[in-house]
Amino acid sequence: xxxxWTCVVxxxxxxxxxxxxxRDDGGADSSESGSLDDTGSAADTSDDGDxxxxxxxGPRKVDVLFVIDDSATMGAAQGNIARAAGPFADALAxxxxxxxxAVTTTDNGNPWCGISTQRAGQLEVSSCRERLADFSAxxxxxxxxxxxxxxxxxxxxxxxxxxxxxxxxxNAVVRPWIESGPAGTNLGDVDLSAAVRCALPPGVVGCGFExxxxxMRRSLELSATAGAPEHGFVRDDAHLVVVIVSDETDCSYADxxxxxxxxxxxxxxxxxxxxxxxxxxxxxWNAGVTCSGxxxxxxxxxxSDRDLAGQIDVDAPSxxxxxxxxxxxxxxxxxxxxxxxxxxxxxxxxxAGVPADYPEVPLxxxxxxxxxxxxxFGVAPSCIGEGTAGxxxxxxxxxxxxxxxxxxxxxxxxxxxxxxxxxxVAALLSEVGE
Numbered sequence: 001x002x003x004x005w006t007c008v009v010x011x012x013x014x015x016x017x018x019x020x021x022x023r024d025d026g027g028a029d030s031s032e033s034g035s036l037d038d039t040g041s042a043a044d045t046s047d048d049g050d051x052x053x054x055x056x057x058g059p060r061k062v063d064v065l066f067v068i069d070d071s072a073t074m075g076a077a078q079g080n081i082a083r084a085a086g087p088f089a090d091a092l093a094x095x096x097x098x099x100x101x102a103v104t105t106t107d108n109g110n111p112w113c114g115i116s117t118q119r120a121g122q123l124e125v126s127s128c129r130e131r132l133a134d135f136s137a138x139x140x141x142x143x144x145x146x147x148x149x150x151x152x153x154x155x156x157x158x159x160x161x162x163x164x165x166x167x168x169x170x171n172a173v174v175r176p177w178i179e180s181g182p183a184g185t186n187l188g189d190v191d192l193s194a195a196v197r198c199a200l201p202p203g204v205v206g207c208g209f210e211x212x213x214x215x216m217r218r219s220l221e222l223s224a225t226a227g228a229p230e231h232g233f234v235r236d237d238a239h240l241v242v243v244i245v246s247d248e249t250d251c252s253y254a255d256x257x258x259x260x261x262x263x264x265x266x267x268x269x270x271x272x273x274x275x276x277x278x279x280x281x282x283x284x285w286n287a288g289v290t291c292s293g294x295x296x297x298x299x300x301x302x303x304s305d306r307d308l309a310g311q312i313d314v315d316a317p318s319x320x321x322x323x324x325x326x327x328x329x330x331x332x333x334x335x336x337x338x339x340x341x342x343x344x345x346x347x348x349x350x351x352a353g354v355p356a357d358y359p360e361v362p363l364x365x366x367x368x369x370x371x372x373x374x375x376x377f378g379v380a381p382s383c384i385g386e387g388t389a390g391x392x393x394x395x396x397x398x399x400x401x402x403x404x405x406x407x408x409x410x411x412x413x414x415x416x417x418x419x420x421x422x423x424x425v426a427a428l429l430s431e432v433g434e
Contacts, residue, residue, distance in 0.1 A: 059342050060432055061098040061181075061238035067215050069246035070105040070117065070206030072137050075146025076387030078201040080417045081245055081351060082128075082153040085200050086193035088421035089180070093192060095429065098181035102233055104219050105202045106210035106246055111259050112278060113207035121218025123176035123230050127156045127198040134203025146204045154198035162186045166232035176229050208281060209259070212244045213327045213399065214252035220330060237342040239431060240334060241424060245351040247388060247412050248377070250395040251284035252327075255320040257308060258287050269310045270320075272375040281391075285378030288321040289394045291365055298365040301379075303398035324395060328402040335405045345431050348400055349424055350409040351417065353382045353390020358411060363392050385413030406431065 066085075068078065092099050102123040109118040117134075128135070128150035137144040163172040164179060164186045178195055179186040187195050222230035234240055253259075259279050260266025268274040270286040290312050293299035304312050305319035316323045331346050338344035355361040368380035381389040390412045400407035406427045410420035 059237050059239070059344050060096055061235060061344070062092065062241055062428055063100045063234050063238045064092075064102070064241045064243065065216065065219055065233075066101070066103045066200060067212045067219070067242065067244045067246075068103060068105055068200065068202050069210050069212065069248070070107055070119075070134075070202040070204060071208045071210060071248070072144055072204050073247055073388075074245075075135065075144065075149045075204050076385075076415075077245065077247060077351075077412050078146070078204075079149030079153060080388075080415055082149065082197045082200045084417035084421045086153075086197040087418065088425065089178075089196040090193045091422070091425050092428070093180050095425070097428070098238070100177050100179050100233060100235075100238070101196055101199075102177040102219070102230075103199055103202065104215050105206050106212045106215050107206035108211040108214050108218070108252070110207050110209040110253075111256050113209065117203075117206045119202075119206075119215065121215050121220075121222055121230075123219065123222070123233065125159055125161060125176050125178060125195075125199050127159050128154050128201045128203070129157050129198065131203055134205050135201070137205055144204060150198075150201050150203075153201070154194075156190060156194055156198045159190060159195050159198060160188050162188050167235065168226070168232045175233070177233055209251045209253075209284060210246050210248050211250065211252040212246050213250050213324075213395065214322065216242055216244065217327055217330055220334070234334075236338065237344060239344045239428060240338070240346045241349065241428070242331075242347070243349045243351065243424070244396060245412065246393070246396075247353055247390045248281055249284050249288065249353075249391050249393055250321075251281070251288070252322045252395075253287075253320060254322045255308060258283055258320045267308050269308065270306075272378065280376045282374075282376060282378030284321075285391070285394075289379075294365075294367070296367055301365040301392065301394050303395045321395075324398050324402060327399055331399075331403055331405075335403070345405045346403070347406040347424075347427060347431075348403055349407065349420075349427075350393060350396045350400065351412050351420060352393035352396055352409055353413070354393065354409045354411050355383050356385075356411045356414050358409060363397075365392060383411050383413035385411075386415055388413050 290304035335346035
C-alpha cells in the first residue's frame, strides 16, 4: 500500500491529517502498561493524616488528569484551556486542596500515524516553550503555526521539578506531575499558575484519530503500575477529576482493520470514500455512532458497538471501537472504592463539541452542508467558535451518562474557558460539603 500525506482543510480551518508511514510495531497493548487491580483501584495507600476532618462528604485532596487533544485542529483550543487552567489551579490551592495536576494527550497511535508523538497515557511535565516544534505543522496545506497557543500563555523556558515521595515510594524522585499542598509545591521557586499554563498545551502534531478514553484508561493503569514514572499519581484518599479536551469524537479502537484497505487485511466499510487511498476522521464517527431519523437532520445519535462488517449493537468482543463499558467499569470501580474508604469521588468533565449554552441548548445532529466536511468527519460540527469547531462528542457523552460521580460537558468552541474551570472547582467544593 502506498502511504502519503492526506490532509484536508475545512470547517473553520479544521485540518484532518494522517502521516505518511504506517506503524509496523503492532500498537502498544494496554497490558504492557500494567493494569488496575481487581477493584479498579489505582492501588495507592492513603497518606498520613485525616483528610476528612471538618468536611462532610470527602477529603480535601484532588488529583486532576487533563487528557488534551494534540491534533492539528487544536491550537486555539489549547491556548484557551491553558489560559484558564492557571487560575483554576490557584483557586484549588486557595481553597486548601492538596493538589496534583497531570497532563497526557489523546495520541495512542494508529496505523497511519506512526509512533513519534504517541503518548499512550504517559504523563509529562515540561514547558511548552521547550517543545515549540510541536506547535508547527509545516507539511500541512496550508501550514499550521500554533506557537501562540503556547507563547501567549507561558513565560517559563522550563519547569524545574523538585523530587518528592509518594505513599508507595519513600524515595524522593522527580514525578511527572505538578503538586501543591500544605507542605508547598514541587516547583521550587516557580509559580503554580505559571507552571500549569506552560505544562498544559501539548502541541498540534499528534495523531488525528484521537483516543481520549483509551488515553485516560492507560494513564490510570500506569498510576497503578509499580516501576512506572506515573506510579502513585492517583491517591486512594483523593478525589479524581478527569478533564478531557477534544474537538472530535472519541476513536479508541479495538480493531485497526477499520483504517486499512483490503490489500492490507482491512475493510473500508466505515470510510467516507471507499475508493480513497486513506481514511478520514469520519471512520471514528461511522464506526461508533448510530443515528435515528435523517438523512439531513437526525432526531438523535448514540454510541453503539459495531463490527467489522458494519453491523450495529454487536457483542463487545466483536466491536471495532472499544465499548464504553471498558471505561465506565474502571471509573465506577474507582468511585466505589474511594467512596467506601475516604468519601472521595471520581468526576469526569469534557471540554468538547457541545453548544456554548449546553445543556440548555441541546446537541443537534446533522449532515454537513459542505461535502468535504461530511467526508472528513462524517457529521456537521455541533459548535463553531473563533478558530475552533467541535464534532458532537457522542461517546464521551455516553460515558458521562453511565457514571455515578459528578460529570459535565462544556463547549470547546468558547474562547473563555474560565466558566468551565470554575464549574469544576464548584463541583469539588460541593463534594467536600461547601
